[in-house]
Amino acid sequence: MTSDASAPESPSAPLYSPARVRELLTRHGLRPTKSLGQNFLIDGNILRAIAQSGGAEPGVSVLEVGPGLGVLTRELAGRGARVTALEKDERLRPVLEETLAGLDVRVVWGDALDFDYASLPAGTRVIANLPYYITGPLLARFMGAPGIVSATVLVQKEVAGRLAAKPGGDAYGFLSALAALHGTVTHVRDVPKGAFLPAPDVTSSVVRLDFDRTRPAPEPGFVAFVDHALRHRRKTLRNNLRMMGHAGETVDAAIAGQGLRADVRAEDVPLENLRHLARALGVVR
Template identity: 70%
Template sequence: MTEDAPAPLYSPRTVRDLMQRHGIRATKSLGQNFLVDGNVLRSIADAGGAASGVSVLEVGPGLGVLTREVAERGAHVVTLEKDERLRPVLAETLAGLDVEVVWGDALKFDYDRLPDGTRVIANLPYYISTALLSKFMASARIVSATVLVQREVAERLAAKPGEDAYGFMSALAALHGRVRIVRDVPKGAFIPAPDVTSSVVRLDFTGFEDSGQKPDARLIRLMEAALHHRRKTMRNNLRMAGFDAGAVEQALETVGLRADVRAEDVALRDMHRFAQALGVLA
């Protein structure tokens, strides 16, 4: 009689056994929801381009389920983990794989230490997902990020000017490249189940309209100020941020925008022209 094959690492039975043997409870304050759906796991790795020789950054490996899937495809993985309780778990689940675990806060990590061409593939802690995405976009080392986030965040990232979900993160993502929502992920794909539906989203940092250039920091600051308060006019937002009201009105007129326009309705090309007319950009 043949023995049953061991359950895969992502199976609910294996995950519960790991948590029980190591005395682990998912910590809500750290955004811990462990993935237990093999189809979702493979779709993240596929969409992220995990393959032999690829450098991958992961944030929040948890029990190492996604980490192992990516490393077993031949990628070299650097994974950032803050929760020291997971040391013995990851020592077990990642044994023998090309994985470097860096213990500490991902928001304080030096992303310049990564090799050029790094791809992020991660189930991000939801409570810091937008802060992390901003860091990924800013890094010259990272070329793409395929991440599991709250569906609301994915929709904001992919939104276009004039759409309800459009805001500063939408503009920031578009200025850095392209965004594609890969798939939705139900609550039941995790232990414990989160309160919301999640989505896999891929961001390619190819520059605005594939220019290959990082956006000017001055334009980013202007966009952040212009979009700071939704439903307020761009003129009022910028005035509140310290810009001269007369100069703003003149720049709006110069580029053919209404005086009462809201920044969430302005195309990025027009915003760039406005920044030039205002003297923010040359």
């Protein structure tokens, strides 16, 4: 969409209209802050697809991180979801008071990394355009919160690839393993740069993570073990485990006991084999 700068778009225009977004920013004296990862969605079809695939329905508890101008927030609340939105940028208070007026939305002001995710009610679904610079830490917090059953999020396409990667793939790493330990990952769709204002430097993707809360949460010791094992890519699993402090002879015996090659790399080893190795090395029972 385009509009004549000399003729501001009507306030009744959709909030995702580029002209409406620019008008809001100008009227409130705001500019998107790159350090906070502020890229506002301006594609109505993608907004609806995110809300739909995320499960925003009447009565559902939804958590949004980084509502920005409230574009996605309005879509979620308009579907009857009970929305809690976490926002760090205090400059957006008057904007959100305007754009979310009359909607069932609770805005919590503060850093999303400091929020108590364990306080969320059971059945909560995260639906958000995540700030790219804290995507990994946020996803880890979602996975560890027992009340969150899914997270449908906009992330960098590269991160989406890492989340869905399997052992042996070029993109496989700790984030891939962590996602697999907690549930499943589904690629929803790619999102072009032009769907945002301002346009980011990278292509984005929508992914949905479904967390299986019927299985026991992975032991912290095993999660740390996997993290260390995968931390130094292109090094052998043997070397990584020795760097963790395990004796070389013990490591060699454990690797051989799994029928793995002595020079195998951690990113090529299935999680079940890593779990057996962790048991053999006394990391977990």
